[in-house]
Amino acid sequence: MKVRAALIPIAVVAGVTLLVAAAARDPLRQPRRSSPANVTPTLSSAVATVDDYLNQSWTYANIASAEPADDLQILRRLSLALHGTIPSLEEIRQFQTDTQPDKLRRWTRRLLDDPRFADYFAQRLARVYVGVDEGPFIIFRRDRLTDWLSSRLQADHPYDETVRHLIAETGLWTGAPAVNFVTSARIDEDFDENKLAGRTVRAFLGQRIDCAQCHDHPFRDWTQDQFEGLAAHFGEVSLSPFGVEDKPQEYTIQDRETLEDRTVAPSVPFSPTWLPTAGTSRGQLAAWLTHPENRRFRRATVNRVWGLLFGRAYLRPVDDLDDPPPTDAPDLLDLLADDFAAQNYSIKHLIETITATRAFRAASTIDGGDDKSLAAAESKSAIFPLVRLRPEQVIGAILQAASVQTIDRNSHLLVRTIRLIREGDFIREYGDLGSDELQERGGTIPQRLVLMNGDLVRELMESNLFNSVGGTATMAPTDEQCIETAFLICLSRKPTPPESAHFVAQLQDSTDESREQVVEDLFWSLLNTTEFSWNH
Amino acid sequence: MTDQASSCLSRRDALKIAAAGTLSFALPALDLRAAAKRGPEREKSLITLWLAGGPSQLETWDPHPGTKVGGPTKALATMVPGLHIADLFPHTAEQIHELSVIRSLVSKEGDHERGAYFLKTGYRPDPTVTHPSIAALVTQQQTDARVEIPRNVMIGNDPFPGRGGYLGDKFDPFKVFNPQDKVSNVTANVDDQRQQRRLSNLDIIEQSFRKNRTAAADRTQHRQTLKRALTMMTSEQLRAFELQHEPAAIRAAYGETSFGQGCLMARRLVETGVKAVQVTLDGFDTHANNFDGHQENAAILDPALAMLLTDLRQRDLLESTVVLCIGEFGRTPNINPLDGRDHWPTGFSALLGGGGLRSGVVIGETDPTGAKKDPVDPIEVPDLYATILAVLGVEYAQEVITPIGRPLALCEGAPIERLLLPST
Numbered sequence: 024m025k026v027r028a029a030l031i032p033i034a035v036v037a038g039v040t041l042l043v044a045a046a047a048r049d050p051l052r053q054p055r056r057s058s059p060a061n062v063t064p065t066l067s068s069a070v071a072t073v074d075d076y077l078n079q080s081w082t083y084a085n086i087a088s089a090e091p092a093d094d095l096q097i098l099r100r101l102s103l104a105l106h107g108t109i110p111s112l113e114e115i116r117q118f119q120t121d122t123q124p125d126k127l128r129r130w131t132r133r134l135l136d137d138p139r140f141a142d143y144f145a146q147r148l149a150r151v152y153v154g155v156d157e158g159p160f161i162i163f164r165r166d167r168l169t170d171w172l173s174s175r176l177q178a179d180h181p182y183d184e185t186v187r188h189l190i191a192e193t194g195l196w197t198g199a200p201a202v203n204f205v206t207s208a209r210i211d212e213d214f215d216e217n218k219l220a221g222r223t224v225r226a227f228l229g230q231r232i233d234c235a236q237c238h239d240h241p242f243r244d245w246t247q248d249q250f251e252g253l254a255a256h257f258g259e260v261s262l263s264p265f266g267v268e269d270k271p272q273e274y275t276i277q278d279r280e281t282l283e284d285r286t287v288a289p290s291v292p293f294s295p296t297w298l299p300t301a302g303t304s305r306g307q308l309a310a311w312l313t314h315p316e317n318r319r320f321r322r323a324t325v326n327r328v329w330g331l332l333f334g335r336a337y338l339r340p341v342d343d344l345d346d347p348p349p350t351d352a353p354d355l356l357d358l359l360a361d362d363f364a365a366q367n368y369s370i371k372h373l374i375e376t377i378t379a380t381r382a383f384r385a386a387s388t389i390d391g392g393d394d395k396s397l398a399a400a401e402s403k404s405a406i407f408p409l410v411r412l413r414p415e416q417v418i419g420a421i422l423q424a425a426s427v428q429t430i431d432r433n434s435h436l437l438v439r440t441i442r443l444i445r446e447g448d449f450i451r452e453y454g455d456l457g458s459d460e461l462q463e464r465g466g467t468i469p470q471r472l473v474l475m476n477g478d479l480v481r482e483l484m485e486s487n488l489f490n491s492v493g494g495t496a497t498m499a500p501t502d503e504q505c506i507e508t509a510f511l512i513c514l515s516r517k518p519t520p521p522e523s524a525h526f527v528a529q530l531q532d533s534t535d536e537s538r539e540q541v542v543e544d545l546f547w548s549l550l551n552t553t554e555f556s557w558n559h
Numbered sequence: 560m561t562d563q564a565s566s567c568l569s570r571r572d573a574l575k576i577a578a579a580g581t582l583s584f585a586l587p588a589l590d591l592r593a594a595a596k597r598g599p600e601r602e603k604s605l606i607t608l609w610l611a612g613g614p615s616q617l618e619t620w621d622p623h624p625g626t627k628v629g630g631p632t633k634a635l636a637t638m639v640p641g642l643h644i645a646d647l648f649p650h651t652a653e654q655i656h657e658l659s660v661i662r663s664l665v666s667k668e669g670d671h672e673r674g675a676y677f678l679k680t681g682y683r684p685d686p687t688v689t690h691p692s693i694a695a696l697v698t699q700q701q702t703d704a705r706v707e708i709p710r711n712v713m714i715g716n717d718p719f720p721g722r723g724g725y726l727g728d729k730f731d732p733f734k735v736f737n738p739q740d741k742v743s744n745v746t747a748n749v750d751d752q753r754q755q756r757r758l759s760n761l762d763i764i765e766q767s768f769r770k771n772r773t774a775a776a777d778r779t780q781h782r783q784t785l786k787r788a789l790t791m792m793t794s795e796q797l798r799a800f801e802l803q804h805e806p807a808a809i810r811a812a813y814g815e816t817s818f819g820q821g822c823l824m825a826r827r828l829v830e831t832g833v834k835a836v837q838v839t840l841d842g843f844d845t846h847a848n849n850f851d852g853h854q855e856n857a858a859i860l861d862p863a864l865a866m867l868l869t870d871l872r873q874r875d876l877l878e879s880t881v882v883l884c885i886g887e888f889g890r891t892p893n894i895n896p897l898d899g900r901d902h903w904p905t906g907f908s909a910l911l912g913g914g915g916l917r918s919g920v921v922i923g924e925t926d927p928t929g930a931k932k933d934p935v936d937p938i939e940v941p942d943l944y945a946t947i948l949a950v951l952g953v954e955y956a957q958e959v960i961t962p963i964g965r966p967l968a969l970c971e972g973a974p975i976e977r978l979l980l981p982s983t
Contacts, residue, residue: 154686210670210673211669211670218686221686221687222686225686225687231687340962343964387772388770388771388772388775389771390771391771392771392772394772394773394774394775397771397772397774397775398774398775401775409772409775409776409778409779411779452734452744466728466779466780466781466784467728467729467731467784468709468729468733468784468787468788468791469709469731469733469734469744470784471784471785471787471788472744472745472788472791472792473744475744475747475788475792476744476745476746476747476748476792477743477744478743481748519767521763521766521767522763522764522767525760525763526760529756540753541756544749544753544756544757544760545760547757547760548757548758548760548761548764549764551757551761551785552761552764552765552768553765553768553776553779553781553782554764554765554768556781557779557781559768
């Protein structure tokens with residue numbers, strides 16, 4: 024804490040100073056980066072297929088769909104989903120001046136190729152795989168796991184291969200980072216096979232295996248035998264000086280009834296023909312799980328990625344899915360999942376596809392729509408859902424809003440250090456969601472207090488020469504542009520005429536000294552709106 | 560929203576004026592302090608003293624002096640016939656007749672995080688559902704709408720705080736990391752005039768957002784949380800967090816430690832109507848130097864616990880406040896080569912009382928030779944929580960549907976009848 028306390032002020036001054044020269048320029052005329060390059064013109068026909076499916080489902084249910092959202096609105100959604108933050112003013116200005124065709128697709132590609140995407144998505148996926156527990160410290164290295172995931176995402180390695188590594192990798196948690204999936208489940212002196220089986224099925228098949236007693240579905244009606252058979256696939260895992268290994272051995276468990284030990288052989292709950300005959304039992308499980316005919320695997324993946332992009336899974340709960348529909352009546356997940364498999368399990372391609380659909384690009388309201396029709400539209404993805412931002416998206420957005428420049432890997436190390444420290448502190452105070460990532464919740468009072476009165480927001484939003492507040496207050500040529508800049512920085516949109524009139528009047532009534540206060544108060548208000556804390 | 564904001568401000572102004580003119584009698588008629596009610600009339604609260612790290616039963620409420628497992632710890636007689644506690648707790652010994660002692664709690668969780676989860680929720684960790692802590696369950700039952708500050712408060716730094724779980728984040732505890740600091744984030748950063756401007760700005764921007772989606776915007780509860788946060792910021796009840804209003808002698812009696820002052824804050828909070836308060840004392844993970852460690856911790860815990868009981872009784876709050884003193888597990892009878900004791904979820908101790916529970920009951924015993932692992936008269940953790948929930952008037956056995964559509968009882972235990980008075 025002492026180091027932190029000392030570091031922050033120094034770092035703030037130093038880091039911010041480095042940005043002065045750049046920040047002082049008019050961002051409109053000084054794009055720091057070149058325009059995004061043209062991307063290959065053929066995006067798979069999957070987008071059209073999905074849009075057709077959506078259109079038909081809306082027509083069939085007699086649902087009014089929303090108009091397309093404003094481009095800037097879509098840029099904000101993309102930034103939040105792919106980078107965990109809002110677009111910077113710098114990016115917005117470049118985006119606004121980009122008049123080339125295929126703008127949104129090119130920008131999606133640019134966001135995906137930015138290392139911020141791989142870093143952010145790796146964190147999100149790691150939570151799905153190993154939860155938020157710290158795990159056994161010595162043999163579990165979350166940082167190694169997320170770095171590895173990040174590099175796989177950045178290079179767009181096939182996702183099925185990534186999953187096979189996670190389940191079946193051998194070696195040390197430092198040198199073979201995928202084994203952290205397994206080592207995270209070591210409790211005391213043993214690997215917890217039940218935990219591994221539960222996580223595997225949850226993360227990769229989108230099913231909870233221990234709470235479906237009451238369902239009639241053939242697959243969800245899990246039996247104890249099926250669960251034990253899956254867990255037995257992890258029965259050979261052992262730890263040696265060389266790390267995680269597979270040591271052929273019998274997997275025994277204590278029978279709950281007789282309290283006696285009995286041996287359980289590895290088995291799978293369906294399609295045993297997908298199991299390879301050779302290899303370790305973990306390797307066999309991995310191959311079975313990612314088998315090209317295993318619809319559940321790719322449907323679960325598509326649903327999860329949809330959830331991370333929208334903040335809400337397409338089918339919910341994200342890890343308690345029904346049986347897939349018959350193959351002659353594919354649903355939206357199948358359409359996306361088949362394309363995902365055809366494109367060699369490319370996560371980037373899947374994201375490009377989903378974010379190009381009408382569902383992702385729809386407005387989040389319908390003009391003249393009443394509450395009932397809006398709810399119906401939301402349930403059928405005919406409008407973009409209103410979803411609370413995750414804590415790290417909120418802090419990411421606050422930090423970005425305080426700066427005119429983009430905060431990314433190109434930012435100075437000190438700026439990134441501050442971001443990291445502050446993120447940690449803020450999330451501690453704001454409250455983390457744990458591993459229930461996609462559960463719907465309202466905000467809390469402590470969260471409102473942090474945003475209204477917290478030190479972080481106060482420090483960042485106090486007008487000075489170097490931050491966005493000071494820059495907006497002093498550099499905008501007109502009052503109207505000052506207001507517009509503040510709205511773009513915080514909400515990624517222009518003010519409405521009544522909003523503009525309200526704030527312009529405040530500026531006109533202010534003196535030179537109080538002008539900065541008016542702008543500070545404007546930023547404070549923008550940050551405390553529902554619009555800032557909820558994706559829309 | 561504007562109306563709400565301005566009424567808050569005017570009340571705040573009124574308070575300021577009243578305070579400046581020492582016209583405390585002229586304060587607006589708040590009648591907000593649940594402290595107005597005493598004894599059995601009062602809505603009940605729960606104070607948990609959380610001993611983080613796993614306190615040794617042998618150095619607290621279950622000493623075995625003169626035996627191999629007992630170590631150097633001696634025993635002190637108490638007013639309860641036959642009840643001896645560790646000599647590290649002379650002040651508590653004089654007050655412990657207000658409570659009952661359970662010496663035979665059993666758990667299967669020997670890991671800190673998992674043990675803490677079990678001992679806070681009554682459920683073992685389950686990756687498919689986050690169970691609410693007992694504090695959250697109790698808070699959900701709060702009926703007194705006049706309480707303007709958070710109803711579930713956690714004081715001190717607990718690495719594994721209980722959550723609202725499937726009940727929702729709003730039942731998460733409000734955290735006060737250090738009771739000796741000013742409570743954070745409850746004061747506006749600007750003067751009233753600017754705050755007013757900020758809030759009216761907010762109103763303008765919210766209007767654009769609400770257009771065409773009133774119901775959806777309402778579902779976010781953003782406005783309600785904002786309103787409640789503003790109410791809290793200007794609430795007279797925030798004084799419950801301000802220990803400077805206490806006489807120096809009282810503050811000193813609790814001990815000038817973070818934990819001691821936290822216990823005092825807990826008393827102030829329940830007096831104001833807060834439903835659940837947890838105060839954490841960290842440092843019981845004594846794998847090495849167990850005896851020195853417990854001596855240091857006892858020096859903090861002993862005055863604070865004793866004074867808390869005294870203070871609650873003197874203010875006629877004990878009958879309406881359940882006091883629970885517990886950690887995630889106990890420690891081994893065996894003393895390891897580092898003069899420490901290791902994790903022991905089998906046969907550990909807790910104190911429980913107040914709130915209309917029977918006092919002076921001693922339940923269970925552990926083997927003084929350490930040979931027998933299981934205690935006599937084992938008590939399951941869910942039964943302990945069913946007892947507390949029953950006395951706080953919660954229908955503990957009721958099933959709720961969790962967010963994933965699975966029915967789950969609030970608590971799977973049954974009350975320990977010996978701890979309940981006939982009327983409950």
